[in-house]
Amino acid sequence: MPRQKSSDKDVAALRFSFNHNPWDRAAIAVLAGGWIYFLIAGSSSVFRSDAVPFVVSVVLVAGLIWLLGLVMKQEAEIGALAGEARGRLERAAERERPPNEEQRRQLLGD
Amino acid sequence: MLGRGGRLLRRVVQLRLPADLSRLGNRELLAHGDRVRATRQGFERYVSSRRGGLLRRLLAFTGAACTLVGGLDLAWQLLGDRSGLLDPRWDAAVTMAGFLALLTTWLLGLALRRWLRRALGAIDALADEQMRVDDEIQARLLGHRHAPRR
Numbered sequence: 001m002p003r004q005k006s007s008d009k010d011v012a013a014l015r016f017s018f019n020h021n022p023w024d025r026a027a028i029a030v031l032a033g034g035w036i037y038f039l040i041a042g043s044s045s046v047f048r049s050d051a052v053p054f055v056v057s058v059v060l061v062a063g064l065i066w067l068l069g070l071v072m073k074q075e076a077e078i079g080a081l082a083g084e085a086r087g088r089l090e091r092a093a094e095r096e097r098p099p100n101e102e103q104r105r106q107l108l109g110d
Numbered sequence: 111m112l113g114r115g116g117r118l119l120r121r122v123v124q125l126r127l128p129a130d131l132s133r134l135g136n137r138e139l140l141a142h143g144d145r146v147r148a149t150r151q152g153f154e155r156y157v158s159s160r161r162g163g164l165l166r167r168l169l170a171f172t173g174a175a176c177t178l179v180g181g182l183d184l185a186w187q188l189l190g191d192r193s194g195l196l197d198p199r200w201d202a203a204v205t206m207a208g209f210l211a212l213l214t215t216w217l218l219g220l221a222l223r224r225w226l227r228r229a230l231g232a233i234d235a236l237a238d239e240q241m242r243v244d245d246e247i248q249a250r251l252l253g254h255r256h257a258p259r260r
Binding site for chain 1: 136137139140143147150153154157158170173174176177180181183184187201205206208209212213215216219220222223226227229230233234236237240241244247248250251
């Protein structure tokens with residue numbers, strides 16, 4: 001059976017489809033900055049009872065939901081990459097033809 | 111998690127794939143083939159083990175739970191009771207914990223994704239090298255090429 005070398009096309013396609021979205025990073029940076037601001041500027045008063053504006057709660061929870069969605073999307077990408085890696089490893093294991101003991105002895109001249 | 115994965119990638123680099131296998135002696139060729147196979151099997155064991163994802167899954171679950179609690183509290187406020195389900199301090203702590211958990215999950219996921227991309231390239235290189243070594247061994251066994259025995 002002819003043996004084919006694995007193609008780099010698949011890897012390139014995966015790299016392209018899983019490219020980072022810079023907006024995701026920017027949004028996370030804004031969200032993290034907002035949290036840091038609240039920690040520094042309002043650690044004692046902002047979070048207390050009525051001091052927290054309602055709109056801030058809405059923004060924070062919406063940000064959390066968005067971040068959760070981002071993590072779930074990333075999880076799907078990681079699952080696809082891990083599946084691809086497992087598939088390639090299985091194919092490599094199927095293709096291998098290691099020399100048996102007799103062949104080894106023959107090669108080593110024993 | 112990534113420490114073991116990083117060592118595996120380093121092992122691929124350290125294999126120093128020879129350009130011309132016919133220059134290797136039979137003993138060296140067999141040893142090289144064994145090293146390549148052992149490295150590939152190391153990848154198999156690592157990729158199939160699920161321990162690496164445990165921390166990330168735990169963090170993601172924590173983040174999802176905190177998001178749910180925060181969302182419920184917000185919905186409670188939207189429905190009319192402005193005081194919400196939780197004390198505001200607890201509300202802030204829960205959403206903060208959720209944010210940190212999800213952020214950590216995302217950062218760990220970035221590292222894992224990067225490793226997997228590099229691992230795909232390494233797996234291809236190992237598979238190609240394994241084929242090359244096996245073909246060379248078979249050729250020598252069939253007497254197509256006479257390599258020096260060292």
